[in-house]
Amino acid sequence: MKRIIIVGGGVIGLSIAFELMKKGCNVTLLEKGKLAGKASGAAAGMLGVHTETRGNPSMTSLAKESRDLFPALAEQLLNCSGIDIGLRQNGMIMPAMTGREQHLLQEEANSPQGMKEELRWLEERELRKMEPSLSRSFIGGLYIPRDGNLLAPRLSEALAISAATMGAVLHEGTEVNTLIMKGRSIIGVNTTRGPLYGDEVVVAGGAWSQHILRRVGIKLDAAPVKGECISVTPKEGFLNRTIVSDDVYLVPKADGTLTIGATEQVGSFSEDVAAESVSRLLAKACTIAPGIAAAAWGKAWAGTRPKTSSRLPFMGRVPDVEGLSLATGHYRNGILLAPITGVLMADLLSDKDCERRLGYEYTRQWDRNRGSTTSEVSR
Structure with a gap:
């Protein structure tokens, strides 16, 4: 049974732990403070594929796939943890106050991507009918029917309880001081509880990931x-x-x-x-x-x-370092991308071939030799 150590107890680390447990892995997750005590607990919980990934086709594809996993995930988590994550797929509206804003939003609705997502321009009368509390200054709005929101703290709590119920070991109040290296391999972590060894280490510490990685000479952009x-x-x-x-x-x-x-x-x-x-x-x-x-x-x-700097998350193995992977840099989309990040990283870490699925540029940004414009890791 593969032993995997996850550093970081936010929604990304918890999602990876949950998905790895489905694959029968031995998972230990380490969190310096409280689970989801930082950005994951503070998130607004928006599931805004269109509003958050505009102009980034690779990100949009990944976000759509992740958003569409939520209904099944919500049911799984309710059955396993008893927690309702408050998923609401009730759509979003981007209102317009000027003619220029109207023109730009109508263009988005009529674009190939907009038509595929069923984006629709609402005339003023229809906007008033749908959302009568909005300001009378708006002349219409772009309706995005498939997006929605959830209660972010409940999502993290449900993932934690579900992963623990399935056998994952979750340690709060446990700081990772350094990664344990043997040659060019990571074989474990030194923590405030003492050393812990495993076959793989995943750094999913959000904005704090760089602090851990810097100690072994890896710098994140x-x-x-x-x-x-x-x-x-x-x-x-x-x-x-x-x-x-x-x-x-x-x-x-x-x-x-x-x-x-x-x-x-x-x-x-x-x-x-x-x-x-x-x-x-x-x-x-x-x-x-x-x-x-x-x-x-x-x-x-x-x-x-x-x-x-590219607004793309780091997802995949660190080149030239055996046993070390990253899942961080999700910026404003940690909640939205949590389900697909868990699935893809669990596939990767359980030795399933997922190069095709991680072909969204997220792994390619590691490798400067492939000509990527998003090389963001250096030593």
């Missing part, structure tokens, strides 16, 4: 990006679908709350939320849906996401 969000509780039925503009999104949740996000601050690991950020998010949200001003206050929080 990635940066931490802090994001702040707030939540409120509006009247029932205030919004039925996720609303996305260029600088703010509104995500109505299955528990009745509305998540509003998010700011971006490159290079910061701080979890503090600035009063100015709260004020700015609320002001922007109220221009989209004025009734938010009367909603009950919820809370504010922050998380740090890993962003690569």
